[in-house]
Structure formats: structure tokens, C-alpha cells
Amino acid sequence: xxxxxxxxxxxxxxxxxxxxxxxxxxxxxxxxxxxxxxxxxxxxxxxxxxxxxxxxxxxxxxxxxxxxxxxxxxxxxxxxxxxxxxxxxxxxxxxxxxxxxxxxxxxxxxxxxxxxxxxxxxxxxxxxxxxxxxxxxxxx
Amino acid sequence: xxxxxxxxxxxxxxxxxxxxxxxxxxxxxxxxxxxxxxxxxxxxxxxxxxxxxxxxxxxxxxxxxxxxxxxxxxxxxxxxxxxxxxxxxxxxxxxxxxxxxxxxxxxxxxxxxxxxxxxxxxxxxxxxxx
Numbered sequence: 001x002x003x004x005x006x007x008x009x010x011x012x013x014x015x016x017x018x019x020x021x022x023x024x025x026x027x028x029x030x031x032x033x034x035x036x037x038x039x040x041x042x043x044x045x046x047x048x049x050x051x052x053x054x055x056x057x058x059x060x061x062x063x064x065x066x067x068x069x070x071x072x073x074x075x076x077x078x079x080x081x082x083x084x085x086x087x088x089x090x091x092x093x094x095x096x097x098x099x100x101x102x103x104x105x106x107x108x109x110x111x112x113x114x115x116x117x118x119x120x121x122x123x124x125x126x127x128x129x130x131x132x133x134x135x136x137x138x139x140x
Numbered sequence: 141x142x143x144x145x146x147x148x149x150x151x152x153x154x155x156x157x158x159x160x161x162x163x164x165x166x167x168x169x170x171x172x173x174x175x176x177x178x179x180x181x182x183x184x185x186x187x188x189x190x191x192x193x194x195x196x197x198x199x200x201x202x203x204x205x206x207x208x209x210x211x212x213x214x215x216x217x218x219x220x221x222x223x224x225x226x227x228x229x230x231x232x233x234x235x236x237x238x239x240x241x242x243x244x245x246x247x248x249x250x251x252x253x254x255x256x257x258x259x260x261x262x263x264x265x266x267x268x269x270x
Binding site for chain 1: 158161162165166168169172175178180181182183186187190191193194197198200201204205207208211212214215218219221222225226228229232235236239240242243246247250251253255258261262265268
């Protein structure tokens with residue numbers, strides 16, 4: 001038997017059809033052309049597989065973007081809450097300052113009153129000592 | 141008028157006017173000693189209002205803090221999801237590289253095939269396609 005590569009008489013780029021004795025339609029072409037077709041077919045098949053992976057990647061990327069959007073939304077909400085907390089804390093500080101001012105005022109008043117009471121006490125005790133002495137001196 | 145015994149003893153010359161002055165003096169001293177103190181404004185009402193407001197603000201902060209904790213948990217879960225997707229994307233990148241390499245090798249592999257291999261591969265392709 002002769003090798004197929006040697007037995008070919010059809011030239012490249014030429015395709016013929018013939019019907020065999022059994023009635024089959026035979027497409028005849030050069031082996032090199034058949035190799036080209038096979039090579040292209042296999043490459044297209046692989047390209048299809050690559051395309052499917054790209055479609056899958058696209059879907060994954062869309063899902064990733066959705067998740068990232070969710071993260072951003074939650075972080076924004078968290079940020080907004082933190083800002084509100086800061087505002088609240090600032091108001092608390094302001095209120096505490098007001099409390100301090102009021103308490104300072106109370107302390108000031110109390111200090112003034114204590115000073116006054118001390119003076120009156122001193123005056124009272126002094127009077128209680130001096131007055132009898134003066135009376136005694138006057139009477140003697 | 142007969143003088144009391146004590147006065148007689150100290151030979152004091154005391155009359156009703158002096159006694160009256162003494163009583164008044166004592167009253168002044170007692171008044172100074174036991175005088176009621178001035179009412180000090182302790183701002184109780186304002187302080188109570190401020191304390192109540194602060195308590196409310198702290199409660200608000202607590203609830204915001206617990207909301208934030210829940211948000212952090214959610215973010216961690218979402219980040220885990222992103223990480224899983226990144227791993228899948230990395231794997232798919234490797235697969236694409238593998239397929240591209242395979243695609244580039246096809247012409248070289250086909251060129252060395254004989255007629256039987258070509259026929260077999262075309263038949264195999266048709267079978268896969270169907």
C-alpha cells in the first residue's frame with residue numbers, strides 16, 4: 001500500500017466530489033488542506049472554550065462589582081454613623097462645659113457665702129466678748 | 141428699788157436702761173451668729189436637663205456603635221465573597237493561559253499528522269460537536 005501523502009494527485013486548494021461504487025459521496029481534497037481545516041477547527045474549538053471562560057469571568061466581575069458596591073454602601077453608612085457619633089460627643093462635651101460653668105458659679109456663690117459667714121461669725125464672737133467687757137467697764 | 145444679790149456683791153450701779161442695752165446687744169450677737177444663710181442657686185434644674193440630654197446622646201451613640209459593629213461584620217462577609225471571586229478569577233486566568241498555549245500548539249501538532257490521524261481527529265471533532 002502506498003502512503004497517502006505520496007498517493008495524492010489533487011492539488012492544494014482544489015476540492016472534488018465523487019460518488020463511489022457503493023453510492024457514497026466522497027469529498028476529495030489535498031491532505032495539507034484537510035490539515036488546515038482540522039487545525040482551524042481545533043483552534044476555533046479552543047477559542048470557544050476561552051470565550052466561555054471570558055463570559056464566566058465577566059459574570060464573576062459583575063458579581064464582584066456588586067459586592068464592592070455593597071461594601072462601599074456599608075462603609076458610607078458606617079462613616080455617616082461615626083460622624084453622627086462625633087457630633088453627639090461634641091454636644092456632650094459642650095454640655096459638660098456648661099455643667100462646669102454652672103458648678104463653678106455655684107462654687108463661687110458658696111465661697112462668697114462662706115466668706116460672709118466667716119466674717120459674721122467673727123463679728124458675732126468678737127461682739128460677744130467685747131460687748132460684756134465694754135459693759136463691765138462702763139458700769140465699773 | 142432693791143438691787144439683786146450679784147449686783148450688790150460687785151457693787152454695780154445698774155438700772156433698767158443698761159439691762160435693756162445688754163439684752164439688745166445679746167440679741168444682735170445671737171442674730172449675727174444664727175442668721176440664716178443666703179439661698180445659693182445650685183442650678184439643679186439646668187444640670188438635670190444637661191445630664192438627661194447627655195444620657196440620651198450616649199444611648200444614641202451606643203446604638204450607633206452596635207449598628208456599626210453589625211456593618212463591620214457584613215463588610216467582612218462581603219470581603220470574603222470578593223476574595224472567593226478573586227481566587228476564581230485567578231484560576232480562570234490560569235486556565236485561559238493554558239488554553240491559549242494549547243491553541244498555539246495546535247498547528248504544530250496537526251502538521252505532523254498523517255492522513256489517518258487527520259481523519260480520526262476530524263471524526264472526533266464531529267462526534268464532540270454532535
